[in-house]
Amino acid sequence: MRTLLLLSFCLALVSIHADEAAKPRVVLVGDSTVTDAAGWGAAFAKLLKPEAECINLSAGGRSSKSFRDEGRWKTALDAKPAFVLIQFGHNDMPGKGPHRETDAATTFRENLIRYVDEARAIGTRPILVTSMARRIFEDGKLRGELKPWAEATRIVAAEKGVPLVDLFARSVELLEKLGPTAADAFNPPAKKGRPDRTHLNAQGAEVMAQIVADEVRRVSPDLGKLLR
Secondary structure, three states, X not given: OHHHHHHHHHHHHHHHHHHHHXXXXXXXXXXXXXOOOOOXXXXXXXXXXXXXXXXXXXOOOOOOOHHHXXXXXXXXXXXXXXXXXXXXXXXXXXXXXXXXXXXXXXXXXXXXXXXXXXXXXXXXXXXXXXXOOOOOEEOOEEOOOOHHHHHHHHHHHHHHOOOEEOHHHHHHHHHHXXXXXXXXXXXXXXXXXXXXXXXXXXXXXXXXXXXXXXXXXXXXXXXXXXXX
């Protein structure tokens, strides 16, 4: 009897693990604006149905170059995701140092193409995400310094036939409608008295995650089915 009970227990564990392994896995790749602590990642994960699994491998301060150079992209591929959302740009800009900087028209595009090709090579479906706009206004309009990297992402998505979540365009539209004062409601607590208009508090994360989810439903119906 004990042997039968032990066998039944082991079979139940195997069944549980099999169910977990069968869950479609969504991996998030990017910089701090995608992380759980300072970006939209955790809020997006909450929008997924229980039958999907989200792993956020984004990391603060990383660019399309340094994320790969540090081996983080390999970790993402090793996770064998069904879908991978890829967002870079903030740390690819000039002034971030040679280990991170890329040129929007050349090396940044080349990096994204490699991400797309390597994801597809293992059966993962990539989705490109343009950078969320910084909430820095000049004369009532966003400064929009990330525009060249957003445009490069759009070009790669079109050339490679990859679903595109245009978070840059959607966030610009929303933030300019809100205006600088209301947009500051998305800021995390200031550090040393300086407002942080790049990262997100809980309210901002929920808003941006909902934009990402809405765009995912539009451009990637298969992943959209996994959203609440």
